[in-house]
Amino acid sequence: MRxxxxxxxxxxxxGEFVRLALEEAAADYVDVARGDGGExxxxxxxxxxxxxRPPFAPPFLKAGRRIIGQTANILLFLGxxxxxxxxxxxxxxxxxxxxxxIADLVAEVHDTHHPIASSLYYEDQRPEATxxxxxxxxxxxxxxxxxxxxxxxxxxxxxxxxxxxxxxxVDLSLFQAVEGLRYAFPNAMAALEPRLSxxxxxxxRVRERPRIAAYLASSRRLPFSxxxxxxxxxxxxxxxxxxx
Amino acid sequence: MRxxxxxxxxxxxxGEFVRLALEEAAADYVDVARGDGGExxxxxxxxxxxxxRPPFAPPFLKAGRRIIGQTANILLFLGxxxxxxxxxxxxxxxxxxxxxxIADLVAEVHDTHHPIASSLYYEDQRPEATxxxxxxxxxxxxxxxxxxxxxxxxxxxxxxxxxxxxxxxVDLSLFQAVEGLRYAFPNAMAALEPRLSxxxxxxxRVRERPRIAAYLASSRRLPFSxxxxxxxxxxxxxxxxxxx
Numbered sequence: 001m002r003x004x005x006x007x008x009x010x011x012x013x014x015g016e017f018v019r020l021a022l023e024e025a026a027a028d029y030v031d032v033a034r035g036d037g038g039e040x041x042x043x044x045x046x047x048x049x050x051x052x053r054p055p056f057a058p059p060f061l062k063a064g065r066r067i068i069g070q071t072a073n074i075l076l077f078l079g080x081x082x083x084x085x086x087x088x089x090x091x092x093x094x095x096x097x098x099x100x101x102i103a104d105l106v107a108e109v110h111d112t113h114h115p116i117a118s119s120l121y122y123e124d125q126r127p128e129a130t131x132x133x134x135x136x137x138x139x140x141x142x143x144x145x146x147x148x149x150x151x152x153x154x155x156x157x158x159x160x161x162x163x164x165x166x167x168x169x170v171d172l173s174l175f176q177a178v179e180g181l182r183y184a185f186p187n188a189m190a191a192l193e194p195r196l197s198x199x200x201x202x203x204x205r206v207r208e209r210p211r212i213a214a215y216l217a218s219s220r221r222l223p224f225s226x227x228x229x230x231x232x233x234x235x236x237x238x239x240x241x242x243x244x
Numbered sequence: 245m246r247x248x249x250x251x252x253x254x255x256x257x258x259g260e261f262v263r264l265a266l267e268e269a270a271a272d273y274v275d276v277a278r279g280d281g282g283e284x285x286x287x288x289x290x291x292x293x294x295x296x297r298p299p300f301a302p303p304f305l306k307a308g309r310r311i312i313g314q315t316a317n318i319l320l321f322l323g324x325x326x327x328x329x330x331x332x333x334x335x336x337x338x339x340x341x342x343x344x345x346i347a348d349l350v351a352e353v354h355d356t357h358h359p360i361a362s363s364l365y366y367e368d369q370r371p372e373a374t375x376x377x378x379x380x381x382x383x384x385x386x387x388x389x390x391x392x393x394x395x396x397x398x399x400x401x402x403x404x405x406x407x408x409x410x411x412x413x414v415d416l417s418l419f420q421a422v423e424g425l426r427y428a429f430p431n432a433m434a435a436l437e438p439r440l441s442x443x444x445x446x447x448x449r450v451r452e453r454p455r456i457a458a459y460l461a462s463s464r465r466l467p468f469s470x471x472x473x474x475x476x477x478x479x480x481x482x483x484x485x486x487x488x
Contacts, residue, residue, distance in 0.1 A: 048394065053338050056345045056391050068337060070344040077337055090310055093321055094297050100314040100344075101300045107351060115359050116372065117379035128360065128372045135361035147300050150292065 003029035004062035006042040011228040012180075012221075014071045014106065015059040020172040021075055023215040025082035031220070033058075072099045075169045084169040095163040098151075098170045102177055105144045109177075109184065110229045112136050112236060122226075122233070133236035137188040141181065145196055148174055152198035160202055167206070174199070175206035180230030185237040247273035248306035250286040255472040256424075256465075258315045258350065259303040264416040265319055267459040269326035275464070277302075316343045319413045328413040339407040342395075342414045346421055349388045353421075353428065354473045356380050356480060366470075366477070377480035381432040385425065389440055392418055396442035404446055411450075418443070419450035424474030429481040 003022065007015030009031075022029045032038040045067065048054025055069025061077070062068075068077050076096055079085030085095050112133040116125040151162055159165040162174065178199065182189045193200060206212055215221055224230055247266065251259030253275075266273045276282040289311065292298025299313025305321070306312075312321050320340050323329030329339050354362075356377040360369040395406055403409040406418065422443065426433045437444060450456055459465055468474055 053341075054391075054395070055341070056348075056388075066334060068341065070341045073337055073341045073344055076340070093312055093317055096320070097297075097299070097312065097314045097317045100317055100347075103344075104300075104351075107348075111355065111359075115355075116375045117383070119379065119383055125375075128375075131360045131369075131372075135363065139361070139363055144300075147298075151298070 001028070001064055003027060004032050005029055005059060006032050006038075006045065006062070007059040009034045009039055010222065012176075012224065012230075013059075013228050016176055016222075017071050017102075017169075017173045018059050018061065018074050018078075019220070020176055020212065020215070021078050021082070021084055021169045023220075024167070024169075024172055024209065024211050025078070025084060026211055027078075027082060032062075072096065072103050075099055075173070079169055084167070084172075086164045086166075086168065091164055095168045095170050098148075098162055099173060101144070101147070102170065102173045105140075105177060106180075106229060108136060108140055108144075109180070112184075113231050113233065122231075126235075129233075129236060133185075137185060137237070141185070141188060141192060145178075145181075145192060145199065149196045149199050152202060160198065160205065162202075167209075171202060171206060172212070175203045175212075178203050180224065180228075183224040184230040184232050186232070187237045187239045245272070245308055247271060248276050249273055249303060250276050250282075250289065250306070251303040253278045253283055254466065256420075256468065256474075257303075257472050260420055260466075261315050261346075261413075261417045262303050262305065262318050262322075263464070264420055264456065264459070265322050265326070265328055265413045267464075268411070268413075268416060268453065268455050269322070269328060270455055271322075271326060276306075316340065316347050319343055319417070323413050328411070328416075330408045330410075330412065335408055339412045339414050342392075342406055343417060345388070345391070346414065346417045349384075349421060350473060352380060352384055352388075353424070356428075357475050357477065366475075370479075373477075373480060377429075381429060381481070385429070385432060385436060389422075389425075389436060389443065393440045393443050396446060404442065404449065406446075411453075415446060415450060416456070419447045422447050424468065424472075427468040428474040428476050430476070431481045431483045 005015065005018060007013060033042045042058060045051055046055065051067060053067060055067060059071055059074065060067055060069040061074045068074050079092065079095065085092050113122045113129050114125065115128040115132040122129065152160060161167055162170050226232065249259065249262060251257060277286045286302060289295055290299065295311060297311060299311060303315055303318065304311055304313040305318045312318050323336065323339065329336050357366045357373050358369065359372040359376040366373065396404060405411055406414050470476065
């Protein structure tokens with residue numbers, strides 16, 4: 001069975017967390033909205049008139065006749081099918097719990113450039129974005145990334161993965177979040193990274209996995225950009241000389 | 245086994261979604277942080293030095309030796325144990341997908357009064373809150389609530405529940421979200437409710453379930469307040485005469 005992934009074409013966005021899992025699993029999938037007429041097909045499914053269980057928003061995954069929405073829920077579905085989650089229920093819930101925490105982080109990162117409304121341009125909410133991004137850099141990033149670091153450093157059985165002795169989908173997602181943060185907030189991340197050594201080791205290992213490395217080098221991997229969730233606006237990530 | 249629920253005392257917050265499920269299930273549980281020394285016990289677990297799988301934030305649930313965090317993940321755990329989710333995997337994922345969509349809505353509602361930083365007071369982000377709340381009222385609430393209404397009206401097998409022919413935890417959560425929105429945004433909700441008849445029917449049915457009715461009438465049910473997620477600030481919900 002070939003999976004159909006539906007997500008906005010042109011950006012990594014939340015779809016990328018699903019893509020990384022599909023790529024690591026060497027799963028057969030097509031990125032529908034990037035093909036001819038694919039975006040219209042996605043919008044038709046989203047309107048949901050003919051769909052019994054319509055998704056609220058992209059990304060969603062079509063698996064046979066089933067349509068599964070919400071990024072973390074798609075990974076919950078894919079995990080046991082592709083050995084990307086622990087075999088026991090407690091381990092699966094833990095992996096999912098961490099994934100939901102990454103989802104919270106991603107939503108907060110999105111809101112640094114859209115603190116008022118997704119329906120407005122960044123340029124229409126710039127002063128608010130400046131305030132919100134300052135809080136993300138000063139408080140929220142250290143809290144989130146410190147949390148994952150603590151788990152990796154203390155509680156990972158020495159294997160260096162977040163949930164047990166093998167790689168799971170949440171390791172891929174933490175890699176993606178860190179990559180995005182490095183793109184969007186290079187100065188803030190440069191200041192934090194010395195305290196994130198276990199996280200950086202995990203990210204390096206993910207990047208070197210053969211299927212992930214091949215994917216990152218392929219045209220299937222879209223670049224980060226100022227259309228996505230992780231956006232680099234220099235004014236939201238001032239360098240040392242500009243911080244007070 | 246007695247469950248231990250850990251959440252900030254004094255507010256409904258995200259803990260309430262778990263409480264409603266525990267109450268409907270007539271589960272044996274204690275609301276730890278509302279008892280003597282309970283908040284300190286919660287904070288100790290949160291610091292996580294002695295916890296192999298520490299939660300990022302409340303609420304979390306202790307079930308025997310396991311600690312489970314993230315509201316939606318706790319419900320994912322409780323659902324099959326207390327017949328609050330469908331018996332088949334597809335139904336369970338659909339229920340969870342809807343729960344994650346409610347979690348997104350709840351986060352957006354929180355950010356109407358804290359659009360810049362959770363670490364600041366509402367009073368320190370009031371102009372931004374006014375802008376963000378206007379967008380919630382005009383665009384986001386109709387989108388979210390219209391989505392759930394469409395599912396209930398078209399796709400619920402006529403049973404009037406979100407996920408199949410029986411009540412699930414996500415029905416309880418939608419009830420809680422609507423109750424909170426009615427408290428926080430009475431004017432906006434009064435304008436929307438005529439288009440939400442299936443949702444209002446579901447909420448009435450939830451409210452009348454014997455265990456839920458008993459819970460709502462008990463001292464265990466905390467009131468909504470301006471310390472929680474759903475806050476009523478009149479300036480964020482202007483009446484007809486004040487809208488342009």
